[in-house]
Amino acid sequence: MIANKKMAMPDKITMINLVWSAMIAVMLTATVTLYQDRSDVDGSNYPQVTGRYSDISYY
Template structure:
């Protein structure tokens, strides 16, 4: 009744799943690679800014 096509081309859902999985894998690899060398040994190039609050009435 239902004949299965012998096609070398996978269906759309399979292709979308493969592309989506590959894209997620590439993004995760890029994230790990970019943030891998960000460690505590790197010198900080910013000044710490602190502030205080004094509750003084002006009236």
């Protein structure tokens, strides 16, 4: 009876790993598919975020 439990555990772990790997693969595929048709590499549609500090007095 103890031998059966030891044999069942790797099957559960293997199934969890397979499901996790499949989920990661689907998310990566969806990400690549959604962002594949973006042609603006320079980001002209979005403002550029810079680290510059502008000392403007608001008072």
